Amino acid sequence: MHFNRMVAGLEELQNSLEKQVEERTRLLKASNEIAKVSSSILDPEELLSKVINLFTDQFNYYYASIYLIDPS
Numbered sequence: 001m002h003f004n005r006m007v008a009g010l011e012e013l014q015n016s017l018e019k020q021v022e023e024r025t026r027l028l029k030a031s032n033e034i035a036k037v038s039s040s041i042l043d044p045e046e047l048l049s050k051v052i053n054l055f056t057d058q059f060n061y062y063y064a065s066i067y068l069i070d071p072s
Helices: 002-040 044-058
Strands: none
Touching: 002 044
């Protein structure tokens, strides 16, 4: 009985770890996609718009913003 509980606990732990790996892989892919887009767009307005949209879509955020500093 104790052995069966231990095996069930290990299976649960393995499933949990597999889900964590899948989620982190998804986040890495999302980061990679955002990096590709950000390195391929030269227009600052278009760049900001696309990066914010991708960021909120890929990471499931309701809101995101980028703050720019005025050098003056």
